[in-house]
Amino acid sequence: MRDARGDVKRPIGLRLWLSGGWLSLLVLAALLAPWIAPQDPLAQDLFTSRLPPFWEAGAEPGYWLGSDSLGRDVLSRIIHGARLALIVALVAGTLTCVIGTALGLIAGFYRGWPDRIISRFVDIWMAFPPVLFAILLIAVLGTGLTSIIIAIVVIDWTRFARVIRAEAMTQGAMDYVASAQVAGRKRMGTMLTEILPNVLPTIIALLTLEMGIAVIVEAILSFVNLSISTDSPTWGGMISEGRTSVHQAWWVLVFPLITLFLTVLSFSQLGEGLKDRFDPVLR
Amino acid sequence: MSAFLEIRNLCVTLKGGAPILRNVSLSVSAGQVHGLVGESGAGKSMIGKAVLGTLPRALAVTRGEIWLDGVDLRTLRPAERRRRIGASAALIPQDPLTALNPARRIGPQITRRLVDILGWSRADAEARALELLAEVQIPDPDRVMRSYPHELSGGMRQRILIAAAFAAEPKLIIADEPTTALDVTVQKQILRLIADMQARHGTALLFVTHDLGVVSKVCDTLSVLYAGKVVEEAQMRRFFMHPIHPYSAALLAATPSYKDPDGSLTPVPQSVIDQVEREVTDHDRRAGL
Numbered sequence: 001m002r003d004a005r006g007d008v009k010r011p012i013g014l015r016l017w018l019s020g021g022w023l024s025l026l027v028l029a030a031l032l033a034p035w036i037a038p039q040d041p042l043a044q045d046l047f048t049s050r051l052p053p054f055w056e057a058g059a060e061p062g063y064w065l066g067s068d069s070l071g072r073d074v075l076s077r078i079i080h081g082a083r084l085a086l087i088v089a090l091v092a093g094t095l096t097c098v099i100g101t102a103l104g105l106i107a108g109f110y111r112g113w114p115d116r117i118i119s120r121f122v123d124i125w126m127a128f129p130p131v132l133f134a135i136l137l138i139a140v141l142g143t144g145l146t147s148i149i150i151a152i153v154v155i156d157w158t159r160f161a162r163v164i165r166a167e168a169m170t171q172g173a174m175d176y177v178a179s180a181q182v183a184g185r186k187r188m189g190t191m192l193t194e195i196l197p198n199v200l201p202t203i204i205a206l207l208t209l210e211m212g213i214a215v216i217v218e219a220i221l222s223f224v225n226l227s228i229s230t231d232s233p234t235w236g237g238m239i240s241e242g243r244t245s246v247h248q249a250w251w252v253l254v255f256p257l258i259t260l261f262l263t264v265l266s267f268s269q270l271g272e273g274l275k276d277r278f279d280p281v282l283r
Numbered sequence: 284m285s286a287f288l289e290i291r292n293l294c295v296t297l298k299g300g301a302p303i304l305r306n307v308s309l310s311v312s313a314g315q316v317h318g319l320v321g322e323s324g325a326g327k328s329m330i331g332k333a334v335l336g337t338l339p340r341a342l343a344v345t346r347g348e349i350w351l352d353g354v355d356l357r358t359l360r361p362a363e364r365r366r367r368i369g370a371s372a373a374l375i376p377q378d379p380l381t382a383l384n385p386a387r388r389i390g391p392q393i394t395r396r397l398v399d400i401l402g403w404s405r406a407d408a409e410a411r412a413l414e415l416l417a418e419v420q421i422p423d424p425d426r427v428m429r430s431y432p433h434e435l436s437g438g439m440r441q442r443i444l445i446a447a448a449f450a451a452e453p454k455l456i457i458a459d460e461p462t463t464a465l466d467v468t469v470q471k472q473i474l475r476l477i478a479d480m481q482a483r484h485g486t487a488l489l490f491v492t493h494d495l496g497v498v499s500k501v502c503d504t505l506s507v508l509y510a511g512k513v514v515e516e517a518q519m520r521r522f523f524m525h526p527i528h529p530y531s532a533a534l535l536a537a538t539p540s541y542k543d544p545d546g547s548l549t550p551v552p553q554s555v556i557d558q559v560e561r562e563v564t565d566h567d568r569r570a571g572l
Contacts, residue, residue: 111340175382176392178337179447183396184369197386 016273019266026263030082038062039073041080041233046071050249066251068241074252077233078259084234085263087145088218092152093211099153100160101203107161108168109191119165122158130155131220138226145228148221152214160206167199201278208271212264219260235260285353286310287487288334288372288455293347294570295326295333295511303329303342304511305566311487313454316478318498318519319491320534321508327491328377329511331457334489335368352454369400373448375458375477379440379465383432390428393447401451415446419476438469442476449480456481457489462497474500495538499523507531509559512566529555 029036039062049071051063059066065074107118134151141147171177172195180190215235221227222236235256242253288311295304304326311317319327332338334349334356349356352371356364373396376382383392393415394408403411409428416424419442432440441461448456458477462470478501481488490502498505498519505522507515507530515528526532533551 174384175376175378176384178335179374179376179382180395181337181365182335182368182372182374184365184400185395193387194384198384200386 013273015269016277019269019273022262022266023270026082027086029079030086033080033083037073037076037079038064039076041072041076042231044070044072050245050252052249053251053255065255066249068238068252069245069249072233074238074255077238078235078256081233081235081238081256082259084145084228084232085215085218085260088148088152089211089214089267092149092156092214092217093207095149095153096156096210096214097160097203097207100157101164101199103157104161104164105168105191105195105199108165109172109195110187111169111172115165118161122161125155125158128155131217134217134221135224135226138221143226143228148218148227151221152217155217156210156213159210160203163202163206164199167202168195171195171198201275204278205271205275208267208274212267215260215263215267286312286350287352288489289348289350290330290334291348291350293330293333293349294345295329295338295342296345298341298343302511302567304333305563306347306570307506307508307511307513309506309513309516311455311489313487314482314485315504316481316488316490316502318502318505319489319508320493320495320498320505322493325508326511327493327508328459331374331459331489331491334455335372335374335457336364337374366400369396370451371453372455372457373451373453375441375444375448375456375461377460377463379437379444382444383440385432387431388428389430389432389435389443393428393443393450396447396451411450412446415450416443418449418480419443419446421446437465438473441465441469441473445473445477445480449484449486452484453486455487455489457491459491460493462494463492477501495535507534510563512559512563514559514562530559 048060048063048067049069051060051067051071052058053066053074054061054064063073063075065078067073068077103118107115133155137151137154138147141150168191174194177190177194180194181187185193218227218234219236219239222234223240225237225240227234227236238256239253239260242249242251242256246253290310291308293304293307294302296302307326307330309317309319309330319330321327329338329342333344334351336356338344344357347357351367354367356367359367383389390409390412393412394403394405397403397408397411398405412428413424416427421427421439421442427435427439427443435443441464445461461477462473465473474497477488480486481501488501490498492498502519504516504518506513507517507528509530515522515526515531517527517531522531523535526535530551533549533555536549537551539548
């Protein structure tokens, strides 16, 4: 009577624990930045410049991961940089997801002329090299947090639109969609009640992936100095500054790089793990 | 007695112009079961889909009338047509594994039509759904209402779909090969269940299948289809005693029998296939296709 799949217990798994753990840590750091950062991230002091991390000779207490060439504490700057990275990830990721998913659902489920218009737009959009497109957009919009978010949304909605369109098309051919239509459901209602819940796992996986991408794009833009003004700490900005002094002070480059790497990796792993958990057939 | 569903000269074509259904006419009265038989690709399912308005995008009804309860559906506007079909017709689909939405619980999938079209209150609809689940012999209907489709077996799901089809007391049910996806032991139960429900509710039933054995058990009348054309329309008893068209006779002869397991598998002879093919071409020429 009862299918065994319903009784499968699925442990949360190392992947979800590690990625979720790192991201929670980051969220905490971002929220509590002013209280937990050991130093003022902007305070310059040439007497404490290029201090090595704590395990090397010549390290100073209070500068756990060393300091950069202007004497600013690397750890404090990473903690404060997490704020910007997470704001961009959440806001840009969510907006991209909502816009891309809506267009993808409409294209994939309604087909006909809405699909033709949306799909042609996606094709044209994807022909632009994304980073150059972003730089161009920032040049037009001017630098600043809002511009970065707009740039990411404008570039990346196509990722959602394409994948969700394909999923909606597969779902639209299912018998339960036909049944809903026979039962007199309006098309919009059918789309929201029959199709959307079934593409949700994909949406979640894409959303977390997109958050990782948003963090990268922000870092790239700060690296080329097109993000927020240089006095607010960003990971991309730190990597850019650290690059120039990598032979004298490798830690200025390496620690923000590791943070960025772990964050993007965690986002994508979290998405994979959540996708499995939310899959209705495996639930 | 006038027929509840009457199809007259229905033509469905692929958007490129290739005909799928050729001047199909048939009728089903209340309390009657009409069988639609034919090979794969003969257009059996397309008749049901044309009636319910769920034809694939690439197909369109080009000619003919579909009278449902005294109204020609093709003259109605889409919204009104949807409302009418939803209120008086229902579908028992072929594959119970894809016919229930995997992301939603069973309960709302049965009550949907009652709440949406007939405007019942949720509580009434749920009470009715429980009653129906008991009627299709599902044990522990309370729990089943709260289950997801993947927690239930194929036979259970087909019973649920039957319950859902009968939920709003439709006057017409289209069963599109309802037993094909099930294994043989369950097929028989499901068939009996459909026949019982149909008799008890006095519904008109259009039964699509390629299994003449199934037809002989449940149907009162039947149409034999070949390449979208009705080759023969007959009363059940007469058809099995004296099929008129050679193609029907060949189909009957091709049906395997338990009594004669060695000699019973006779393929349809080429001469008969040539003859129906000729009839189809003749029909197309006369219709100017």
